[in-house]
Amino acid sequence: MEIIRAENITKRFENETILHEVSLTLRRGEKVTILGGSGSGKTTFLKVLAGLLPFDGGSYQKSGIKMAYISQKPVLFSHMTVLENLIFPLKCQKVKRKEREAIGRVFLEKSELAKWADAYPFELSGGQQQRVSVARALIGNPDLLLMDEPFSSLDVRLGRDMRQWVFTQIEERQIAAVFVTHHYEEAKVFSERVLLMDNGLLKEATEAEIDVFFGDGLLYEDAYYPIGAWRMADFGVPVRVERQVMLYGQAYWSVILEDGTQKFIIVDENRAETAYIAPVRGEKDA
Ligand SMILES: Nc1ncnc2c1ncn2[C@@H]1O[C@H](COP(=O)(O)OP(=O)(O)OP(=O)(O)O)[C@@H](O)[C@H]1O
Structure with missing residues (x-):
């Protein structure tokens, strides 16, 4: 049974189109992961699905389902205790106090x-607050859980334990879920359907594209370049810039070193003086 149907959703902020005719249909208990570069529109789409943002074009139908949304950062009521925050959804559902x-x-x-x-x-x-947020989302027994990188602010052990707990709850209670993550294990383990948000366009991702997204390689002109282990470039190395390659909103530069070898580099915009050099096709990094 279909629980939501979003068709050709377009969303603009001022004059910029952030979502370009994005469609997603979910059945009861179905789980999908959305990957995508920073700023590609994942949070915007999730907020539209949650009903937190209006959209400019397309249509969105929901069957009478309960939805819960977990944002990247915890949003709790500051005047309520942890317990009161947690059980707020049950209060809304008129469950007795005791x-x-x-x-x-x-x-x-x-x-x-x-x-x-x-x-x-x-x-x-912050991590404890996020745990309250996650627990609050589950306590109301939602039919659909919308999760925006909910475990990214937790430390490794707690993140892993929370993730396990949430995934088990989702499985046992047949909760449908849309899960935005940058975490490889989360994407692979969580769902059979992995979608890719690429500059406001949502599409099914192939295995190769998933690997590329996680930094294992670069697909360019049908060639696959493994770029698993980044090395920091000595910025003193002179390079001849060949061309720029855009991939999921990330600019890579193909450069030629003095000895003639070709490298792909990402220039870290936050630290203009550094560049990360990746090995080219076939080369394994030490
Ligand atoms: N309220 C807003 N007003 C104007 N522009 C916005 C607003 N919210 C988001 N944007 C822009 O929309 C684009 C998509 O943002 P969004 O938060 O959906 O990306 P994202 O894929 O979730 O990124 P990240 O992985 O970094 O969280 C960005 O360019 C962002 O600056």
């Missing part, structure tokens, strides 16, 4: 937050 507090305490236990039940958000670290 019952919702009991459910809340189980969720607090699962998210290793039991001792913070009566604390206020400002007393928690």
Whole structure:
């Protein structure tokens, strides 16, 4: 059974078109991952699906489902305790106080937050606040979970444990989910369907494109260049710039070193004095 159908969604901010006729249909319990470069429009699309942003063109239909949205950064009510924040969705669903507090305490236990039940958000670290956000999204028993890199602010162990817990909940309760991530393992493990947002266009991603996205290679003019391990260039090395290659919004430069070898480099715009040099086709980095 279809739960949402978004067709040809166009979204503009001022005069710039951010989403170009993006379509997505989801069935009950279906899980998709969306990958894409920074600024490609993933968050914008997720917010449109969540009903948090209006759109300019296309159509969006939902069957009467409960949705929850987990943003990159936690958004909690500052005047409510952790427990009150957590059980807010149950309050909206008119679950009795005693019952919702009991459910809340189980969720607090699962998210290793039991001792913070009566604390206020400002007393928690960013990672702890995010755990409250994640638990709050699940507690209301959603049919569809929209997740925007929810585990990226957690440390490695907690991120892994939370991810496992959320994935298990999604599986057991047949929750449909749209998951935006930069994490290879998350994308592969989580869903069979991986979509790629490329400058506001959403398309199915091939295995090769997924590998490219995760920095394992560069597809250019039908050739595949492994670029797995980045090396920092000595900026003193003179290079002759050949051409620029655009890939998922990222500019690579093909350059020739003095000894004639060709390299692909990414110039880190935040640190103009550094460049990252990648090995060219066939070359394995040490
Ligand atoms: N409220 C806004 N007003 C104007 N422009 C916006 C607004 N929100 C987002 N944008 C622009 O829309 C584009 C897409 O942003 P979006 O946050 O959807 O990207 P993203 O793919 O989620 O990126 P990231 O992976 O870095 O989170 C960006 O160029 C961004 O600057």
